[in-house]
Amino acid sequence: MRNYRLFFSGQVVNNIGTWMNRIAQDWLVFTLTGNNPVALGIAAALQFAPTLFLSLYGGVLADRLDKRKLLIAMQSGMAACAVVLGVLDVSGWVQVWHVYVLCFVFGCFTAVETPVRQSFTSEMVGVGLVTNALALNSSSFNLARVVGPAVAGVLIILVGTGPVFLINAATTMAVITGLLLIRPSELHRGPAVARAKGQLREALRYVRGRADLVTVLVLVFCVSTFGITFFTTLAIMAANVFHKEADGYGLLSTMLAVGTLTGALLAARRSVRGKPKLRMVFGSALVFGVLEIAAGMMPTYLAFAIALIPVGVVVMTFMNTAITTVQLSVEQEMRGRVMGLYMLLFLGGNPIAGLLTGWLADEFGGRSTFFFGGTVSVLAAVLLGLVLRWRTSLPGKPSAAQGEVRGTVRQEESATAQT
Template identity: 65%
Template sequence: MFASLRVRNYRLFFSGQVISNIGTWMQRIAQDWLVFELSGYNSVALGIAVALQFLPTLLLSLWAGVLADRVDKRKLLIAIQSGVALQALVLGVLVLGGAAQLWQVYLLCLVLGVLSALEVPTRQSFVAEMVGRDQTANAVALNSSIFNLARIVGPAIAGFTIVLVGMGWLFIANALSTVAVIAGLALMNPSELFRAPAVDRAKGQLREGLRYVRNRPDLVTVMVLVFFVSTFGITFFTSLAIVAANVFGTEADGYGMLSTLLAVGTFTGALLSARRGSRGGPSLRLLLISAFALGLIEFVGAFMPTYALFGLALVPLGFATITFLNTANALVQTTVSPQMRGRVMGLYVLVVMGGNPIGGPMTGWMADTFGGRSPFYIGGAIALIAAVVCGYLAQRAQQRSGAGSPLAQSMRLG
């Protein structure tokens, strides 16, 4: 289960992420609640903040993938993480000084969005460079496990800290936690990285990456499914705060507890993904099953009558969500050419996160128009339909290409 931790460079990265991810989740909870308070608990305002964090992904993630293929990923990540620490520090100082206004928070959400658009494809393509292709699936799953362990700890700490001392110190804590990632990256031995041959600067590299994906029906299926599920089904950053405050009438601690229950499921799912990753590669079959389960659980969970039952439904929902995301990520990373990995991951990040500028405001609008539960039952229904349609199209493509073809083997539906 922990095979990739035998690699020193990855151990350094992993250790830094353990600390930093807790800070990241504390900031996410605090930032959402800050927007909620400054806007008078307006659902649309929260959706706008989410959209501003993810809008840069639409504009920059493809270019960031090209950049990741050209430059030293480790040095680029150090620069980006330094910017993340500065963003958190500025937000913390504004809140502690009593000067925070909604427009300032929006602006800092946009800054964080720009940094994330550059960081995510670089970090995800860097995983294979740290551990090599054979351990990539295991490392991807371990990254998710610490991300979701932090998702259990961070929101719980944040919820009670907000009630006790306010939000400002949570932003300062996140700035300090980011130093752990920077230190881990700086201490790595570059000669032990599994680097692909350098990609020289040339015209048409972005189009080359898009053509590469277009000529891979298995990758197209993954990208289409991920777009619909992540845009309409995985809207928890916005919808959980709305349900906590507007449906069940809880404060920040209630929101933090819902996030923690969701994270219990995602953490469990991530550990099982790590176990699968050490035994064999991912499959499109598992991706489709997990997408279907995600949609079904989200749809049913939307109608849970009490806070406790709704919270319990978030555990299997988290499990299905992380199984879906980990499988998609590992499928893409382990089946692409190393020279194309940055560009393909840039496109993958675009379809995973690029729909959030649509999904964030849409979730707020649905909650205001149809009630706080509507983002869950509408999103769940769309995820169900997407899983069924993509499964049907993948089966048709497999039949046309023949059971023994490379396409059929990569799709692994049977």
Template identity: 65%
Template sequence: MFASLRVRNYRLFFSGQVVSNIGTWMQRIAQDWLVFQLSGNNPIALGVAVALQFTPTVLLSLWAGVLADRVDKRKLCILVQTGIGVQALVLGLLDVSGVVLLWQVYLLCFVLGIFSALDVPARQAFVAEMVGRKQIANAVALNSSVFNLARIVGPAIAGFAITWVGTGWMFVANAVSTLAVITGLLLMNPDKLFRGPAVVRAKGQMREGLAYVRGRPDLVAVMALVFFVSTFGITFFTSLAIVAGNVFGTQADGYGLLSTLLAVGTFTGALMAARRGVKSSPRVRLLLMAALGLGAVEFVTALMPTYVTFGIALIPLGFATITFLNTANALVQTAVSPEMRGRVMGLYVLVMIGGNPVGGPMVGWMAETFGGRSPFYIGGTISAVAAVVCAVVLARRGGVATGSRLAGLRVLFSSGHATTTSRHVA
């Protein structure tokens, strides 16, 4: 289960993530609650903040993927983490001093989005450089496990700490936590990295990456499913604040507890994924079942009548969510050539997060128009339908296609493995 931790460079990265991710989730809870307070518990305002934070992903992620293929990913991660720390510190100081305004939070959400758009493709592609191709699935799952362990600890700390000292100190704490990641990156041995061939700066590299994916029906199918599930189904990270405040009438501690219960499920799912990552390759069937299960459980969660039953239902929802996201990530990373990994992960991040500028305001609008539970049952329905449609398309194409491209897809779907033909695998 912990095979990737035998690699020193990855251990340093992993250790920094343990600290930094707790700070990240403390900031996420504090940011949502701060916007909610400054706007007078307005769900649309919360959606606007989410949209501003994720809009840069739409604008920059493809270019960020090209950049990740061209430059030293370790140095890029150090630069980006420094920017994230400064953003958190500025927001924290504004909040602690009592002068923070809603427009300032919006602006800093956008700034954070810029750094995040640069960070995610580089960090995702850097995982393969730290551990090598054989350990990618395990390393991705371990990253997810520590991220979701932080989602248990971070919201729990933030939910209670906000009631004692306010939201501002959560941002300051996150700024300090970024030092752990930066230190780990600085201590790495660059000579021990599994680097692919250098990609020389040239025109048309973004188009080259898009053409590569377009010529891979397996990648297109996975990314289409990720887009629909992420945009419409995985919106509860935003809508939980609405449910906690407007449906069940709780304060920040109640919101933090719901986030923690969701994280219990995602952490458990991440550990299971880490175990699978040692024993087998990621499977398409598991991806489809996780998407279908996510949709079904999300729909049922919306029907839970009390705060307690709603919170309990979040545990299996978290499990299905992280199983889906981990499997999709590992499928994409293990199926691409090293020199294309940054660009492909840039596109993957775009389809995974790029719908949030639409999804954020949409969640707020649905909650205000149809009630606070509506993002759950609407998103659950769309996710389940997307899983069924994707399964049908894959089965039909895999069953009848001829030629090298779709023949590879047929092998993919019938065997359930992420790899297709040898020319598609690094």
């Protein structure tokens, strides 16, 4: 798996830079606006807003075009955004509207890059190793989440936010280099999907006909939009609730990342036992909601930081099982478009979440964001679980288990065709 090793190595380096950039960007907005949580919410909303109108198109492009070349182009654009922000910050010219504009441009590149990258995984390793590769990707992402925020917090105190953005741009070159070195002849490519009208509608009809996919995707939207809002809530808790500086914010992100890394490693261990079950998806969403509410009740900074570890474990369990369930239950020629829809629902609600969490924190205090997000996650897991159970019990409706078997058969057929 030379191709995957190259890609994975580049991602390890790039993910560290991405998390450093995330912390520096949030802290820069806070610094420029006097710790205004609404301003932080606006930045998050602008960064994720392009997902609403570009992620589905990104999925279509992933099915039509060369994924490797698309990723190189998108990563280059993301690096350019980091360079511009870094130069503006180091020069002392940066203003909050500069950050807002670059958040939006960066979000445009990310909205296309994410579904392409997710579907490119199976192209590198083949259908039989998708679960293992996704678990390794999660481990890499969350290992970087442990290291990146801690390093960023220290660097911001020592040299400011500007150099952190430039470091992120440099780390992006690692993943671009890996993509350039990949051998296209060794990729497990399926037949290219020709350009035609109605391809998005075709994907939506495909998903609509699958009760298991619909309920998982709606659950992903609810939990990610209202529960997984740490891109704004941790900064708010650090600065406005516990009155900490950038290093305190970085430590909270690191503690959450310790949990998500542990969850990713557990997911990698479970991946050798077969594909995830739907009850794991709904059960982990329920437990996550309960733990998020409990974390919001912690009275001290240390107790809150420690509570983030189990929250991270469960949120990664949910994210990994949800995306693996979706990837493994759809046909290869539909995977790019379905992953585009998945990323739309997973990230598309973040503009709402950014503004909502900023407003909640401003009106009711930073802890309210954890109480609200946890409650919505619990209700979504329970209600959607009951809906799925009811839908699959109707006469003529395939059960979730039958859907999983159907997906497995399709995978085996695809693997046979590739060999």
